[in-house]
Amino acid sequence: MVHIEFTINGQKAALDIPADITALETIRSLIGLKGTKEGCGIGECGACTINVDGKAINSCLMLGARLDGTTVVTVEGLATKENLAPVQEKFMENHGVQCGFCTPGILMSAHALLAENPDPDHKEISRALSGNLCRCTGYSQIFVSVKEAAKLTDQLNQLKKVGG
Ligand code: FES
Ligand code: FES
16 A cells, blocks of 8 residues: 555545556545546546646546645646636537537646646647547637637636735
8 A cells, every 4th residue: 555645636645555456446445536537547538637737738648656645636626616717607608518428528628727727729739639539529619718718717807916
């Protein structure tokens, strides 16, 4: 067993985990946050995407032990009590929401992108979402949603600045 301590969705977590389990198993089975999905389990679909220290990571490819000392956000941690995150709000408004398997991962990739690049162009969005697969539909509404979320994030940041 390995002892790990990390922050997940703003809460401290400390637990003993088997050394060979993934971050995905740790989060879903041991912590009980089921929003992060297991699709392929081999790093190809993006359903398991979480944000680790601000980066979008396939949690099925990461050992749980490597969560130690990190700050993790899962799809459950995007919204506050009062508000949805900009990506959630704009995906809903612009019909970017797909099924329950791919959407959490897409949101987490989009969230990490906007944290790093507040005004991404089409190519940058495409690159950021290239690891999130959905063969059921087109991606155009997803692209619109990410662009709109970028605008909303910018507006919120401006308001924060004005409010001090
Ligand atoms: S479940 Fe991790 S990439 Fe598919
Ligand atoms: S995999 Fe979710 S809608 Fe296609």
